[in-house]
Amino acid sequence: MPTHSWRDALKIYSSPASIALLLLGFAAGLPYMLVFSTLSVWLRESGVDLKTIAFASLIGLTYAFKWVWSPLLDQWRLPILGRLGRRRSWLVLSQSLVAIGLAGMALCDPKESLSMLISLAVLVAFASATQDVAVDAYRLEIAENESQAALAATYMAGYRIAALFATAGALYFADWFGASSPTYQYSAWAGTYLLFAMLMMPAIICSLLIREPNVPEKTQQAAMSFGIKHQLISVIVLIVLLISVPAMFTQFYRSDWHSLATESAGLVDLLMNDRPFLRALMYTLLTGLCLSAFGRRGLAPVLTPISDFVQRYRWQALLMLGLISTYRMSDTVMGVMANVFYIDMGFSKDQIASISKLFGLFMTLFGAGAGGLLIVRFGIMPILFLGGIASAATNLLFAMLSGMGADVQMLIVTICFDNFSSGLATTAFVAYLSSLTNLKFSATQYALLSSIMLLLPRLLGGYSGTMVERVGYADFFSLTALLGIPTLLLILLQWRRERVLASRLPDAKVLPEPEQP
Template sequence: MSDNIPAAASPPERRRSWREAMRVYLEPASLRMLALGFAAGLPLLLVLGTLSFRLREAGLDRSTIGHLSWVGLAYGFKWCWAPLVDRMPLPGLTNTLGRRRGWLLLAQVAVMAGIAGMAVTDPKTALGTMVAFALLTAFGSATQDIALDAYRIESAVADKQAALAATYQTGYRLAMIWSGAGVLWLAARAEVASAANYQHGAWQVAYLAMAASMLVGVLTVLLSPEPARRELPPARNPREWLQSALIEPFADFVRRYRWQAALVLALIAVYRISDVVMGIMANPFYVDMGFTKDEVAAVSKLYGVVMTLVGAFVGGVLSMRVGVMRILMLGAMLSAASNLLFAWLAMRGHDVTALIFVISADNLASGIASAAFIAYLSSLTNIQYSATQYALFSSMMLLAPKWIAGFSGEYVDAFGYTQFFVSTALLGVPVLLLVWLASRVHASPVKPGP
């Protein structure tokens, strides 16, 4: 495989000029992905990072918070129902909106209901109910991801996927700023002076605002065109449907990559491990270091968002200019290194200037890595099975890291924050070797579909 074409054995692409590379971001498909990326990114922190801040403030111990992060495993198993999203029509919605947009709308409604339920539930008195609504949110969000990834892959030709990935990632990260910094800012504004440190009413206002923010995605789905409909061969019996919908997408990937499929899947499984494992304890860390909601929100909003935007666009443009695999390697190096900055911050304690530097550097690294990684995953996908194959890849990306992250609270209790952050950085070292090996993987040509 060449550096510019990570997966498909297609003709060498024409190298775009800098003007052409930048102009693609203003195309309608890119702008739609900006808004849809926002809808995709909004729920994630509300069931993971921001929720961990809320739970720590409510007095839950770090071990419990770590274990509750396993709610995020819903994202790791989304490949199980991806074939249904890929092929099963929804009564009323599919005929009205199309296969992709119908599933997108259904998933977004589930996300809004789950977030609203989390808003009105107090974890101090009804932790089980909170977990149930968090699971609904995560399930709806994972389903939205399946349909949206297929929508994105089917909305543009291969050489524009990096740009769509970058705008998607920008919207995704903006939503994470809003559901991270924004929800903290809203909760701080809604607090009553001289009341207890944890105020359920303040968090209720903030989470209800997040549920309303999902309307960005709903309106975009309603106003967007459906990708060209791909006719599927009819299945004569349930066995044929199972073969075509579930088995064949995975068999196709193995046929194209043969024994090298294991190497590619190994890279996917661990590429974001440093960030995912570290991220679960980031917000409890801020609480324990004495940072206020306003301080964390202001730093994330003013500095983190700028560096996230820079990272996403730099990652997308450089992927088109110098090749996805080179930027994939750069992103892996930066992601691991940025975790060492958190170890440095742990030794400094409550230092807002240091927090600005650490969050800015971490978001820059994450933006670059994510844009390149999404483009890489998209390039591995056969458009005939776009939803199922991409769901497999993105699920594997989260499964092992989120399982390990569930024990992060126990690790911090035993060894402290500094050693924890150093350990998460070391988890990224094997990733560099896997990126180097994967850059030499060649896929068999993808045969045209029916």
């Protein structure tokens, strides 16, 4: 366990790496909010119908599948820009595309060129998701595991400030530029998006000035063992597989199986006239092709980082994946119903917004900073356990609030503790994920692990409304608190195993380190 002093722990926040991560976090938060939250307001004000706005929100799927093309960032050195280094080149490219995309959006009036505006928003989302992968890989390679939490905290601080700036701040600037007029003013939104495009410049300058991570050349060569042709084939095969598998089951479900069981010519009708069944057969063939020997060879750039993870940790990988997939379950499932709960309790929108922005933002940043400091001082596993307890326990405050009605003071207490625990837990979890990655495949492995983190909580979160309708808010929040117990047990098992290894090999690393040539 680390024995750093408090002074040593605080030094990490004044390092050049922390300042760089603060700027990179700001650059990551701007485009995310501008293509979702703020864009929806712009579209609605211009007269776009709700159905189209909801369809435009599907742009968010880009972030959910960023791990699909993350191997490119590990294994492909960009032409010309590649002279900056493997990580800096991707940062500069993605940030430049974000700035260009935002400027392009500013030149498109939804009333006249909605399709072009949406296309540019997709470009911004794709470039922003790529920037996220590049920043995570850069952070993993510039510091040791004990410093990752502090770097994650500064990144989160920049991200949260940018998120507030790109939502409430963007609406303020739009009003200032003329959007407060009773009639729709395109120039107000154009000026706003041009301003935010210019705000990407500090991040681009930062990416040009920061040092390239000092990763051994042999490690980089090992990561870039696949040619660009092979990498592009891998991305295409993976996209086809991700589309064809769910589509296959959906079309089989829609097929007319009843006629097959009741009519003598049912099979002929299925083969000749049932379009869902024919589409299901097509998707089955595509799935089979992707899983064939040819498809598996094409998926090698993605499968290699996965097999590396399994080979390094063997059976322990199951324990780690269980911990990763459940760690954020308690607060994620609860969070789906949080805003609805506030409204149902009788709080006004102004109260919710002001308390969330004022107290919520401050406490999230405070929790993240405290998490980074504590991990440098005491190590990852104790703070990971503390974050798990805090995330689950704060749900009980929501259960208490449900019996108190619209009590503003209790709302402040609840939001403060909830956001503090969220910041603390997120920072600890990022440090834990960072400790598991191999520098050869840092972009790919971290993108995959962070995707696994949200998969199960998001699926369960889809049933949160049904749970509230059946048991009520008080019992719902109590149940979400209980969801944290399995995670705490998994952390204790992992922590115990690390302490046993540390006692046997006092000079060895607790977790297997990425292979260094």
